[in-house]
Amino acid sequence: MANSNITKPINQLTQTNPNIKEYRCPYCNRILFKGNVKKINMACQHCQKFIKADEHELLNIQTDKT
């Protein structure tokens, strides 16, 4: 049994890069995509609402504040 070079798990990719952030829809709170962008102008693929925000707004969503 010399199978020490078996493929490594690839799913570490999700959390290893600190520059990759998760962006969530402010309306339905689901993940839109992962990446690193300054501004977002897109329609949510889940709730179809149009999102126009910069990353500050999206990363600091406070749903308990009205």
Ligand SMILES: [Zn+2]
């Ligand atoms: Zn949404």
